Amino acid sequence: MNQSSEEKVLIIQLKEGKQASYKVLYSKYAPRLFAFSMKYLQSREDAEEIVQEVFLRIWEKKYNIDENQSFSSYVFQAAKHRIFNGFRKKVNEQAYMDFLVFADRAPKNFTEIDVDYNEIKLKAEHAISAMPAKRQEIFRLSREEGLKNREIAEKLKISIKTVENQMSQALKFLKEELCDYQVLILLLLLTQI
Numbered sequence: 001m002n003q004s005s006e007e008k009v010l011i012i013q014l015k016e017g018k019q020a021s022y023k024v025l026y027s028k029y030a031p032r033l034f035a036f037s038m039k040y041l042q043s044r045e046d047a048e049e050i051v052q053e054v055f056l057r058i059w060e061k062k063y064n065i066d067e068n069q070s071f072s073s074y075v076f077q078a079a080k081h082r083i084f085n086g087f088r089k090k091v092n093e094q095a096y097m098d099f100l101v102f103a104d105r106a107p108k109n110f111t112e113i114d115v116d117y118n119e120i121k122l123k124a125e126h127a128i129s130a131m132p133a134k135r136q137e138i139f140r141l142s143r144e145e146g147l148k149n150r151e152i153a154e155k156l157k158i159s160i161k162t163v164e165n166q167m168s169q170a171l172k173f174l175k176e177e178l179c180d181y182q183v184l185i186l187l188l189l190l191t192q193i
Contacts, residue, residue, distance in 0.1 A: 014062050022055075050086075054078045054079050
């Protein structure tokens with residue numbers, strides 16, 4: 001039995017819900033997937049998380065896997081998708097973080113920009129104040145005090161995952177609350193460069 005037919009049998013067994021086949025596939029691909037993810041992420045923790053997410057998804061969607069297609073391609077494509085989505089999410093989060101930092105520190109040169117700046121800052125502060133207390137505290141520790149997720153987790157005695165989830169929810173909420181101002185925020189940022 002060559003490698004591809006062995007793998008095909010494993011995938012068929014996986015689709016039947018056999019955990020032993022899942023474990024064999026995991027032990028074969030997890031180290032390679034980890035190394036692949038490390039090249040992009042340069043973080044052991046993030047690479048491990050990608051491996052866990054991909055294999056969790058494989059188990060959840062096992063019935064949709066085509067045993068006639070390359071499992072290797074499937075696994076690495078799933079990892080690549082998650083890595084790039086993570087990058088995209090971080091870019092969006094960074095844009096909001098940059099705006100909030102800008103809103104506190106940027107010099108204001110024009111009267112119209114002053115009015116818009118103050119309106120956006122007031123709206124942002126109102127949105128932040130409307131967040132649940134714990135989310136607001138985590139957000140302020142991150143954005144106003146500049147603490148890293150790990151530092152916030154240690155300070156509040158909660159998990160890093162909780163901090164990440166709360167920050168993600170906070171940024172999503174701000175994005176929704178400030179959606180009417182997105183073009184204006186971009187213009188303000190561009191005029192201040």
